[in-house]
Amino acid sequence: MPDTSNVIYLYDGSYDGFLCCVFDSVYRRELPQDILPEAEAQPSLFSVRYVETDPEHAQRVRASIPQKIGTEAERLVKDVFCSCTPGRERMILRFLLLGYRIGHRVVYLAGHEEVQPMLAAQQFLHNEAHRFVEFLRFSDHGGVLTAEISPKSFVLPYIQEHFCSRYAIETFLIYDRIHHAALIWKDRHASIVPLDHFQPPPLSEDERKYRALWQRFYDVVAIPDRENPRCRMNHCPKRYWPDMLEMPGHVKENFAGSPRKIRQ
Incomplete structure (x- = not known):
């Protein structure tokens, strides 16, 4: 493992930009204090070095991971980068430096201090993507389905296959408010x-009726005597509720179009 240096790497926030930071660390034989997207950098007493995104350097690192550490390690690195876990860049760098030294078996060292946080971040990403497959709600705007989500991880590449196969003949857009990106099919x-900003068009009368039907169905199938708010929050954390029409706090609409508050 290279010696820790008193320098912070800054990059443009892209995956290729991060791979260039890995390239610089390996060939300078130094372990930076931190690696940060330029937009997130704060004043620091450490020296700062901006790492330019060089496609050739990025490709050399990208090719080296499956060749020297394996395809499983390549998937793990991509997953952890998309998990947006705080400090993920330095976490991945330390994992790669270990992998370059010991090879393919690094991914099986689940208890190693450089590997365990990687596996935990990967699991968090996959769990969050799975929840958005379940909790995402579309609205119909003139034949175009739209949905908005606020994930902690960058889940769009991980939910793409599910929604594109399930709605193969539709046209849809899923907007990620946190990462300012959209999946378009x-x-x-x-x-x-x-996509910096997305403002859906006003709801049509048909959309309002479908929402009312969905909300009425949710109320009708509920069993009041079996209400268990704690259990519901365990299975569906409250941070997903703002985009779920049927959940507490959402304004519901009756069939006449006037709003009513959900039953608490």
């Missing part, structure tokens, strides 16, 4: 694009 082609 149109004419059987998917793309994930940067």
Whole structure:
């Protein structure tokens, strides 16, 4: 493991930019104090070095991971980067430096101090992606389905296959408010694009009726004597509720179109 240096790497926030930080660390034989996206940098007493994104350097690191550590390690690195876990960049760098030294068996060292946090971050990402598969709600705007989510991780690449296969003949957009990106599916082609802001069009009368039907169904199938708020929050944490029409705190609509508050 290289010696820790008194320098902080800054990069543009992209995966290729991060791989260039790995390249610099390996070839300078130094372990930076931290690696941060430039937009998140704060004043520090450590010296700062901005690492330019060089496609050639990024490709060399990208190719080296499956070659020297294995394809499983490559998936783990990508997953942890998308998990947006605080300090993920330095965590991944330390894992890669260990992997370059001992090879393919690094991914099986589940209890190692450099591997265990990686596996935990990967599990968090997959769990969050699974929950959005269950909890995401679409609205119909003139034949285009739209949904908004606020995930901690960058889950769009991980929910893409599910929604694109399930709604293959539809056109839809899933907007990630936190990471300012959107998954767009149109004419059987998917793309994930940067999107700073998304304002859905006003609800149509048909959409209001479908929402009312869905909310009425949720109320009717509920069994009041078996209400268990703590159990519900365990299975569906409250941070998902703002985008779920049927959950407490949401304004519900009756069939005449006037709003009513959900039953608490």
